[in-house]
Amino acid sequence: MFRLEKRPTPSKFWLYATPPVAVILTMIAGGILFAAMGKNPFEVIRTIFWDPIFGEFAFYLRGQLLVKAGPLILIAIGLALGFRAGIWNIGAEGQYIMGAIVGAGVGLAVFPTESRWIFPVMVVAGAFGGWAWAMIPAILKTRFNTNEILVSLMLVYVAETILAKASTGFLKNPEGMGFPGSRNFSSYPAAQNAELIAGSGLHWGGVAALVTGVLAYILLTRHQAGFQIKLAGQAPRAARFHGVNPARLVVMCMGISGALAGLAGLFEVTGPAGQISIDFNTGYGFTAIIVAFLGRLNPLGIVLAGFLMALTYVGGEMAATNLGLPDAAIQVFQGMLLFFLLAVDVLTNYRFRLAVGAH
Amino acid sequence: MTRPELLRVQGITKAYPGVVANSDVTFSVGEGEIHALLGENGAGKSTLVKMIYGLVRPDSGSMTLRGAGYQPSKPAEARRLGVAMVFQHFSLFEALNVAENVALGMENPPPMRELAAKIRAVSEEYGLPLDPSRMVGDLSAGERQRVEIIRCLLQDPELLIMDEPTSVLTPQEVEILFRTLRQLSSEGTAILYISHKLEEIRSLCDEATILRRGKVVATCTPRERTAREMAELMVGQALKTPERRLGAKGEVALGVSDLSVDSPIPFGTSLKGISFTVAKGEVLGIAGVAGNGQDELLLALSGELKSAPDRVRILSQPVGDLGPVERRRAGLVAAPEDRYGHAAAPDMSLVENAFLTAGVRKGLTKNGFVDWAGTRKFAEEIIAAYDVRTPGPDVAARALSGGNLQKFLMGRELMQGASVIVINQPTWGVDAAAAAQIRQSILDRAGEGAAVVVISQDLDELLEVSDSFAVLNEGRLTKPRTTEGLTMDEIGLMMGGAHGMEVAHHVPA
Structure with missing residues (x-):
């Protein structure tokens, strides 16, 4: 029999080998799943991983990759900072929604004023919306020691209810002939998050994601706050001994992740989505959790992981339309990725040993 | 006096990845013998007794018990064959009472009332005062150890293994324990006694096996050797005694007055009205049995626990309400x-x-x-x-x-x-040579004018480094007094004597 033995120091090799190995295992297990569903596994895997980049429609799909990767990266980086500190914000989806509502609300309130200050103010408002929504679990945790996982998660459903209310009520397009949904920002240039280079899929959200990735990397490796985040996650008592105020750290990490999720929501609503609608949110806030872990909670790794996950989204949609694969199968496939990642991750800190003479 | 052989360990070897814990270890214990296993931390004592108790399997070598082959595959088997063990770290449930804890360790526990009566009987017979109905969470470390010992004695063992039993006891409690162990020995129970405290071994043990880096380096009769000889066998080199550089005592660098804080640790000990001062160049030694507020005192001094500003002063600056960063800036390291x-x-x-x-x-x-x-x-x-x-x-x-x-x-x-240095357990788990080096550098810092507080459970260490001496007992600190001229008896009384003697029913034999 095998047994697990703790390594004296974490393996550098497995730290970097884990994500590729997990991707390969996901492809194998996913292939078996697709085969069991009566599809050709090789065709499905090719459709998901190859066609979006090199296939017939790559000219369009590559842009879609950036569109999907942007919010995933932006949210995942914020979450990763908290996860590093042992603060589990699971409610980024709700903060994403609230960022979109507050930011869009500011823009819609001044419609149809034209000023170049409108969009920047909306960006700040979007970040504020996400931040404020994240402050609810943060303050409940520091004041009453509630569990931030549960509170932030439950607030997602509250945010979804507010979203429904916004799109059918207080943000509804007055000229929308009774259909739910707000005005479309594509017809309001001052508040629109347009593509920066036509056809590239790059908008301000993508820029923000890449810049945030670099800043977060510097924060974690060079800045005292980054050291404190890592320390609090690895050894909470040592962090207190160092002088970290645990409550302040909770507020800081929840605040950053909430603000980044809110930003992602604002860029999405003013750009690719175009308007506040009942089905505005598509699960970026939850998928970003997978992205954060897939990227080893490392900002640069998250940028890569964000693109990989976007690939499964875009390719998955292709597989759904072209090959008739149900959406649920794609979600299972994405879930497998996290599952295998966490499973293989054990090898970073442990190694297998053949137990001789064990009973 | 030769005794019939009870346990023989022959050529035992056990390797872990990267380290050989025991290499070709051979020794034997006679019936009713108190046998010491002596060695520094990491010498392989714990691995060896874990093999005897069936927790770990040897890679090679053999053991015999009363002449018959002995290969316990689990502790239950070892217990069935008459081998019992008291661990250094207790495995007791704080929220249960003594009898319930004892029952949890038994395969077929008798009804609770019967068991309580048995516990009382054994505790009286062996002079180990213990009330079966008390909650373990309320017991001192010494009393908890008695629970473990009585749990073992209820099985009528022929060999009792004790791993560093005195590290949590006051001098008086040590005396009680030794009386019990001698009584057991005279009734024919052999005791395998693990320790690195030489004076204890000299006063208690009949034979000693000395381990160094997993190997047996000597066997001796402790009474015939000096502590220093045994220490050098254990360490494998001559030992240096720390030198004290006499600096003139300066002004007060750390002042604590009437400091009371609640413990943030579950079942911890809150500090009650602690007052002391340490001058520049002075080393204050704070003794006490573990769990009497040592951790809390360190937290309150390091800044992890806050109090009113003027309760703690560093170089006469009030710092009680400041956190660790500000206190370091003010001159205190912990x-x-x-x-x-x-x-x-x-x-x-x-x-x-x-x-x-x-x-x-x-x-x-x-x-x-x-x-x-x-x-x-x-x-x-x-x-x-x-x-x-x-x-x-x-x-x-x-x-x-x-x-x-x-x-x-x-x-x-x-x-x-730093101008103020606070250390809790400076040499815990450190080998003798490194411990001597650490003590020397503590004295050097004091010689350079730092005020030092050393919290330790090792009395010998405190007597060696400290100028003044105080004891932490149930969250209260005794008035510090000059270390010079203190006797072990006085220290024991400062430590509150033996805990839990109020329920002693036993008449000394």
Whole structure:
């Protein structure tokens, strides 16, 4: 029999080998799943991983990759900072929604004023919306020691209810002939998050994601706050001994992740989505959790992981339309990725040993 | 006097990845003999007794018990064959009472009332005062140990293994324990007694087997040897006694007045009205059995626990309401007892762990950014000055042995040029040579004018380094007094004598 033995120091090799190995295992297990569903596994895997980049429609799909990767990266980086500190914000989806509502609300309130200050103010408002929504679990945790996982998660459903209310009520397009949904920002240039280079899929959200990735990397490796985040996650008592105020750290990490999720929501609503609608949110806030872990909670790794996950989204949609694969199968496939990642991750800190003479 | 052989260990070897814990160990214990297993931390004593108790299987070698082959595959089998063990760390449930705890360790526990009566009977017979209906959470460490011992004695063992039993006891409690052990021995129960405390072994044990780096280096009759001879056999080199540089005592550097704080630790001990002062150049030793407020006192001094501003003063600046960073800035460094997770982050490198406390006083941050090059340099200085055995400063702290990590952590605090130094258990789990080095550098810092507080459960250590001496007992501190001229009896009385004697029913034999 095998047994697990703790390594004296974490393996550098497995730290970097884990994500590729997990991707390969996901492809194998996913292939078996697709085969069991009566599809050709090789065709499905090719459709998901190859066609979006090199296939017939790559000219369009590559842009879609950036569109999907942007919010995933932006949210995942914020979450990763908290996860590093042992603060589990699971409610980024709700903060994403609230960022979109507050930011869009500011823009819609001044419609149809034209000023170049409108969009920047909306960006700040979007970040504020996400931040404020994240402050609810943060303050409940520091004041009453509630569990931030549960509170932030439950607030997602509250945010979804507010979203429904916004799109059918207080943000509804007055000229929308009774259909739910707000005005479309594509017809309001001052508040629109347009593509920066036509056809590239790059908008301000993508820029923000890449810049945030670099800043977060510097924060974690060079800045005292980054050291404190890592320390609090690895050894909470040592962090207190160092002088970290645990409550302040909770507020800081929840605040950053909430603000980044809110930003992602604002860029999405003013750009690719175009308007506040009942089905505005598509699960970026939850998928970003997978992205954060897939990227080893490392900002640069998250940028890569964000693109990989976007690939499964875009390719998955292709597989759904072209090959008739149900959406649920794609979600299972994405879930497998996290599952295998966490499973293989054990090898970073442990190694297998053949137990001789064990009973 | 020759005794019939009870247990024989023949050529036992046990290797773990990267370390040979026991190599060809041979010794024997006679019936009714009190046999000492003597060795430093890491010498392989614990692994050896774990094999005898069936927790670990030897790689090679054999054991016999009363002449018959003995290969316990689990502790239950060892117990069935008459081998019992009292561990250094107790496995008791604090929220249950004594009898319930004893019942949990038995395969077929009798009805609770019967068991309570048995416990009472055994406790009276062996002079181990213990009330079966008391909650374990309310017991002192010494009383908890009695629960473990009585749990063993209820099985009528022929061999009782005791792992470092006196580290949690007051001198008076040690006396009670020794009386019990001698009585057991005279009734024919053999005792395998693990310790590194030489005087105890000299007064208690009939024979001793000395281990060094997993090998038997000597067997001797402790009464016929001096403690120093045995220490040198154990360590394998001549020992240096720390030298004290006599500095003139200066003004008061650390003042604590009427400090009371609630313990943040479950089942912890709150501090009650603690007052003392330490002058520049003075070492105050604080003794006490573990769990009497030592951890809390360290937290209250390091700044992890806050109080009213004027309760704690550093160089007459009130700091009671300040956190660890501000107190370091004011001149106080602290070293907590628990290395893995409190004093150090085990998964972080030595460089990162150097920054953990030295960032403030060594000026290792600029505009909030960490000067990693400077931190690395400081880490390398510590490694060089304190002879830390490590492949380099980028190794994770948990990869170092306990003693080496402790040297690094002591160096980290002692090399910051602080005016007040507070250390909890400076040499816990450290080998004798390194311990001597750490004590020497504590004395050197005091000689240079630092005010030092050393909290320790090792009385010999405190007598060696401290100028004044106080005892922490149930969260209260006795009035500090000059160390010179203190006797063990006086210290024992300061420590509150033997805990739980109010329920002693036993008449000395």
